[in-house]
Amino acid sequence: MSREEEILEKIKESFGDDVKNITIKRSRRMFAETDAKHLKEFLRYARHELEFDHLSAITGEDLGDEIELIYHIAYQNAIELSIKIKVPKEDPRIATIVDLYPSAGIYEREVHDLLGVVFDGNPDLSPLLLPDNWPKGVYPLRKDVSLEEIREILEKGGEKG
Amino acid sequence: MSGSTIKVIIGPQHPALKEPERFILETEGEYVVDVKVRIGYIHRGIEKAMENRTYLQGLYLSERVCGICSDAHTTCYVQGVEELLGVEPPPRSRFIRVVVAELERIHSHLLWLGIAAHEIGFDTLFMYVWRDREVVMDLLEIVSGNRVNYATNTIGGVRRDLNGERIQKILKGLKVLEDRTKEYLRMIEREQTVLKRTVDVGILSRSDAIKYGAVGPTVRASGVKRDVRADDPYAAYDEIPFNVIVEDGCDCLARIMVRGREVLESIQIIREALKRMPEGEIRVRVKPRIPPAEALSRVEAPRGELLYFIRSNGTDNPERCKIRTPTLANIPSLCKMLVGGYIADVPIVLAGIDPCFACMDRVLVIDREKGEAKVWTLDMLRRYGREWYRKR
Numbered sequence: 001m002s003r004e005e006e007i008l009e010k011i012k013e014s015f016g017d018d019v020k021n022i023t024i025k026r027s028r029r030m031f032a033e034t035d036a037k038h039l040k041e042f043l044r045y046a047r048h049e050l051e052f053d054h055l056s057a058i059t060g061e062d063l064g065d066e067i068e069l070i071y072h073i074a075y076q077n078a079i080e081l082s083i084k085i086k087v088p089k090e091d092p093r094i095a096t097i098v099d100l101y102p103s104a105g106i107y108e109r110e111v112h113d114l115l116g117v118v119f120d121g122n123p124d125l126s127p128l129l130l131p132d133n134w135p136k137g138v139y140p141l142r143k144d145v146s147l148e149e150i151r152e153i154l155e156k157g158g159e160k161g
Numbered sequence: 162m163s164g165s166t167i168k169v170i171i172g173p174q175h176p177a178l179k180e181p182e183r184f185i186l187e188t189e190g191e192y193v194v195d196v197k198v199r200i201g202y203i204h205r206g207i208e209k210a211m212e213n214r215t216y217l218q219g220l221y222l223s224e225r226v227c228g229i230c231s232d233a234h235t236t237c238y239v240q241g242v243e244e245l246l247g248v249e250p251p252p253r254s255r256f257i258r259v260v261v262a263e264l265e266r267i268h269s270h271l272l273w274l275g276i277a278a279h280e281i282g283f284d285t286l287f288m289y290v291w292r293d294r295e296v297v298m299d300l301l302e303i304v305s306g307n308r309v310n311y312a313t314n315t316i317g318g319v320r321r322d323l324n325g326e327r328i329q330k331i332l333k334g335l336k337v338l339e340d341r342t343k344e345y346l347r348m349i350e351r352e353q354t355v356l357k358r359t360v361d362v363g364i365l366s367r368s369d370a371i372k373y374g375a376v377g378p379t380v381r382a383s384g385v386k387r388d389v390r391a392d393d394p395y396a397a398y399d400e401i402p403f404n405v406i407v408e409d410g411c412d413c414l415a416r417i418m419v420r421g422r423e424v425l426e427s428i429q430i431i432r433e434a435l436k437r438m439p440e441g442e443i444r445v446r447v448k449p450r451i452p453p454a455e456a457l458s459r460v461e462a463p464r465g466e467l468l469y470f471i472r473s474n475g476t477d478n479p480e481r482c483k484i485r486t487p488t489l490a491n492i493p494s495l496c497k498m499l500v501g502g503y504i505a506d507v508p509i510v511l512a513g514i515d516p517c518f519a520c521m522d523r524v525l526v527i528d529r530e531k532g533e534a535k536v537w538t539l540d541m542l543r544r545y546g547r548e549w550y551r552k553r
Contacts, residue, residue: 026244028393029457053371054387056459057485059470072457072468077392080457082470103374103493106198110489113201114208129201141209150206 004030004079007050014045019083030081036094039071039085046073047100052081055101060111062142067092067115073101087117096121114141133157165189169504171511171542173202182492182516184499184507191503191549196496200489211482215449216242216316219479223469224310226484229272232265233462234484235314240395241458241471242316245451254318255397256438260331261304261313262396262460263427263434267338268297269463270378270420270427273515274345277417280508281358282547286345293341300334303327318444328435335428342428346421349414358550359413363498363510366411375494376487377465378423379514382416384409389461401433416513449477462487464515488516505546 001009004024011019011032019042022032034042046052052073059070059082066086074080087094096119097104108119109128116139119125127134140150172183181202187195207226211219223238224231236258243250250258271294278286298308304327305311313319323331349355365375370383380387388405390398406422408415451473458469465487474480491514498510 031455055374056466056468056490057470057483059481059483061472061481061483070470072470077387077389077466080393080459082457101374102372103490106489106492107485124197126199127201128199129204131201140206147209147213150209 002027003075004028007075007079007081010050011042011045014049015042018042028079030079031084032081033084036085036087039083040095040097040100042083043071043073043097043100046081046083051075055097055103055107056080058104058107058111060115060117060141062089062115062144064143065089067117069094069111069117071097092117094119098122113139115139116142166194171507173199184511186499186504186507188504191505193499193502193504193507196499198492198496200492208482208484211479213478215477216451216479217449219482220314220316223484224312227462227486228309229269230265230462230464230467231310232261232313233460233467235312236262236396237458237460237462237467237469238471238482239314239316240460241456241469242451243447244456244458245454245471245473246316246447248317248445248447250318251442251445252397252439253322253441254443256434257319257321257323257443258314258396259398259401259434260323260431260438261301261311261319263431264297264301264304264331265311266427266463267424268294268301269515270424271297271342273420273463273512274417277413277509277512278355280512280543281355282543283354286348286355290345293338296334296337296341300331303330315444317447318442320444322443323435323438331431331435335431339425339428342421342424346418346425349417349421355417356414358506358509359417360410362413362506363416363502363513364411365494365498367409369497370411370494373493373497374490375465376490377461377463377515378416378419379465379491379494381406382408382419383411387466389459389466393459395458395460397434397437400437401430403430403433413509413513420515450475451477453480464488465490488514491516503549505549508543508546 018038019034052075054074056072061068112125169186173181183199185197223234226234275287275290367384370380455472468485470483472481
């Protein structure tokens with residue numbers, strides 16, 4: 001059994017139906033899905049029991065009614081596991097994981113800036129990438145924000161313009 | 162502590178390089194007690210732009226994410242797109258990718274060594290290193306036609322082959338680079354000008370390096386053996402034997418030594434790649450539309466792990482293209498290194514993670530009690546650092 005299959009079996013055993021669609025796409029690439037309720041528990045298990053000690057990145061994507069968050073974690077810098085969750089776009093909210101991965105702080109700030117997801121418990125969600133005078137409530141990476149709209153905001157020089 | 166701390170604001174203008182950042186240092190006497198970071202001053206929205214362009218146009222955008230490690234970005238990007246397509250680039254093209262990637266690493270590490278020397282006031286070393294760096298810049302030009310933005314990669318392979326004459330020129334240039342780099346490493350290990358400013362400066366312990374998610378030479382200088390080329394091989398790295406360079410000094414000197422030794426290792430990798438490179442095609446033709454799928458691609462850029470996550474949706478534009486650059490990954494570790502250190506060490510510690518950083522435009526010193534503000538240039542901070550060490 002490959003290391004990837006061992007990890008897959010362990011996750012299945014510990015989480016049952018709470019972690020779905022665990023797939024090994026190719027060697028060293030795994031994907032899985034869970035929900036906002038079980039994310040933290042899963043990451044705690046992955047961090048401490050499975051030794052996924054490196055958080056590579058957090059990807060956010062606007063799916064229309066929901067925002068998908070993908071946490072890319074690495075085992076021994078080799079196996080990348082991407083665990084996906086969805087949060088409602090009306091109130092995109094999820095608990096921070098800085099207590100598990102301190103490096104998550106800056107990635108959560110990035111997603112907060114660009115997609116408006118609130119990470120409860122993150123000590124610093126101040127703007128990281130967008131200008132200080134960027135209008136509130138406009139999240140440029142959301143699909144309903146067009147390039148024209150972004151261009152217009154930039155030409156006006158932001159909110160105070 | 163708030164009564165006695167002073168805020169020192171560094172940045173955000175670093176006009177010479179890609180990533181202007183602002184660091185707000187909370188200082189007490191000569192010590193840094195807290196750091197806050199603000200980036201994004203040249204955030205260009207490339208991820209958004211990619212969603213609105215074809216895969217081929219995205220290739221040219223990815224080339225322009227970074228001016229120093231442009232080849233790492235296109236390699237990471239095309240690997241992701243090739244995985245989405247289910248296309249295998251021809252073997253010869255994978256070796257050419259290795260050659261260009263390692264030439265780029267040499268140029269990036271030498272550029273960094275020059276900057277590091279400048280930050281500690283050792284401008285003689287800076288001048289020598291940058292003179293020798295021209296050798297590798299010429300090699301890159303011979304290989305690709307360009308000194309920067311090599312435009313080597315394309316979806317399905319590479320755009321330019323390596324012929325016998327070019328290979329001979331590369332081998333000749335590598336010998337010069339090898340001799341010079343060995344000379345610098347021999348000198349740096351003994352030179353007090355370097356040692357006094359880098360030993361035990363900007364400490365990042367082994368456990369902190371892992372905890373704060375450090376990548377690249379930064380994590381390897383803290384004794385952690387992590388290198389995407391070895392751990393998650395791509396291109397032709399699984400067919401070329403090489404060593405992962407690790408130092409356990411955990412300080413700025415270790416970061417210099419790791420990069421210096423990596424230059425020598427890169428030279429060996431290129432020699433091996435040229436020796437083992439098979440004959441054959443250098444690219445395959447691909448179709449422009451990609452059915453829904455997702456791929457996660459990683460490469461070891463000169464600064465560390467670079468990650469692209471690409472999702473396709475059946476059209477010729479990607480649905481999402483997420484980019485995570487190594488400098489962002491190293492920011493939390495950088496904050497850890499700065500806290501507890503001297504203000505005078507800030508320039509070299511900042512430079513230590515190689516944050517695509519050449520010059521901080523101005524420094525604003527604010528006395529919170531009196532509300533006084535002084536504007537410093539980076540030169541003033543650098544001079545302050547050198548003077549402060551001289552008096553000590």
